Structures are given as C-alpha cells and as structure tokens.
Amino acid sequence: MDSREDRTRTTYLLVDGENIDATLGTSILGRRPRPEERPRWDRLLQFARDRWGQEPVGLFFLAANNELPMSFVQALLSMGYRPVPLAGAPSEKVVDIAIQRTLAALADRDDDVLLVSGDGDFLEGVEGLLDGSRRVGVVGFTEFRNHEFNGLVPRGLECIDLEYDVEAFTARLPRVRIIPIDEFDPLEFL
Structure with a gap:
C-alpha cells in the first residue's frame, strides 16, 4: 500500500x-487573448482533483500593482481559488518572488504540488520538492516550458500540458507540436 493512501494530503496548485x-x-x-481564448481555470482545479484524488488548494498569484482586478478576483473566488494579489517596486517580479517563497515553504511540508508555469525561475524550488515523498508536477505549454524541467522527470517530476492533458481550453489553440505517432490523426490535417 502506498504511504500516501494512509494519510490526508493536499495538492497545492500554484498558478502563475x-x-x-x-x-x-x-x-x-x-496577440492579446480574448476572454474565450483564456484557460478555464475551474477545469484546472478539477484536473488536479482527479489526477491525484485529493482536494486541491488553488493559489492564483496576481501582480496587482495597487489596483485589484475585482471582477477577475471574484471569478477566481467563485471557482474556489485563493487569489494572492501582490504589489512591489516596479523592478520586482512580485509573482515570481511569491511563488519561489511558497515553493520553499512547501519543502517543509509533505503536500503535493502542481506549479502552473513554464518559467525557469522556479527550477530550483521545484527541484527542492523532489524528495520522493510527494508528487510534483509542472503544468503549462510543453513547447514553451523551460527545457531544464525535463531533466527533473527521472526524479519524479510530472510534466503536464495545459491544453492537451488538462483540456483547459474550449477550442483548440493554433499550436505546432511534436505529435506522438499513436496520437496522429490525419483528419486533423485534411
């Protein structure tokens, strides 16, 4: 029996x-995405719930720059996310700083983590979580994820595509990707 099954665990979903x-x-x-082209963030929470069979805590990090986007914050709250609005000096990447600090804090806990970002600034924090006692994943667009994350896969990192695995979009995006031959459907090109 897997040791994860005998205790309550949480999946922390950290969204950049x-x-x-x-x-x-x-x-x-x-170009700037239209509202209908943005991810359906509720699908991401459901994916996390289904993937690891436990209730996720969705933390959605926002650079608020002293102006809170209330309609978006309300939408996040209604989906079950905890918005984390941040402000700092213009030169500070407040979302990156906050996520790095959160990854470091999670290293002292035994919870599972899904990071929704392809940013290489989080490599060190993600690597620090790969201790064999938890599940750790990176969610984003495969072809735009920092390639150094691939080196962490043998240590247990799960790499998850936001469109193809999570199915977070209502329509197919105009992406060019390498297609595994088992997934190739010629009708998509005809």
Missing part, C-alpha cells in the same frame, strides 16, 4: 497566471 497569459498571447496567438 502572468506566465501562462504571456505565453498564450505572445508565443501562441501573437
């Missing part, structure tokens, strides 16, 4: 919304 939004807009769409 800025990273996902920037990747989606700049690298995939080439």
Whole structure:
C-alpha cells in the first residue's frame, strides 16, 4: 500500500497566471487573448482533483500593482481559488518572488504540488520538492516550458500540458507540436 493512501494530503496548485497569459498571447496567438481564448481555470482545479484524488488548494498569484482586478478576483473566488494579489517596486517580479517563497515553504511540508508555469525561475524550488515523498508536477505549454524541467522527470517530476492533458481550453489553440505517432490523426490535417 502506498504511504500516501494512509494519510490526508493536499495538492497545492500554484498558478502563475502572468506566465501562462504571456505565453498564450505572445508565443501562441501573437496577440492579446480574448476572454474565450483564456484557460478555464475551474477545469484546472478539477484536473488536479482527479489526477491525484485529493482536494486541491488553488493559489492564483496576481501582480496587482495597487489596483485589484475585482471582477477577475471574484471569478477566481467563485471557482474556489485563493487569489494572492501582490504589489512591489516596479523592478520586482512580485509573482515570481511569491511563488519561489511558497515553493520553499512547501519543502517543509509533505503536500503535493502542481506549479502552473513554464518559467525557469522556479527550477530550483521545484527541484527542492523532489524528495520522493510527494508528487510534483509542472503544468503549462510543453513547447514553451523551460527545457531544464525535463531533466527533473527521472526524479519524479510530472510534466503536464495545459491544453492537451488538462483540456483547459474550449477550442483548440493554433499550436505546432511534436505529435506522438499513436496520437496522429490525419483528419486533423485534411
């Protein structure tokens, strides 16, 4: 019996919304995403729940810059997320700082962690969680995730695609990806 089954665990879902939004807009769409093109964040919570069979705590980190986007905050709250609005000096990457601190704090706990970002700034924090006692995953766009995360897969890191694995979007994104031959459907190209 897996030792995870005999105790209550939590999955901490740490969302770097800025990273996902920037990747989606700049690298995939080439423009600012329209509301219907953004991820369905409730699907991500459900995915976390289903993936590891435990209730997730969704922390959504936001750079508020002294202005709280109340409609978005209310939407996050209604889905079950805990918004983490942050402010700092213009030169500070407040979301990155907060996520790095959260990863460090989680190293002292035995909870599971899903980081929703492809940012290499989190490599050290994620690597510190790979101690064999917890599940750790990175969720994002496979082709835009920092490639150094791949080196952590043999140590137990799960790499999860936000579109293909989580199915967080209502329509297919215009992505070019390497297709495993078992998944190739010629009808998608005809």
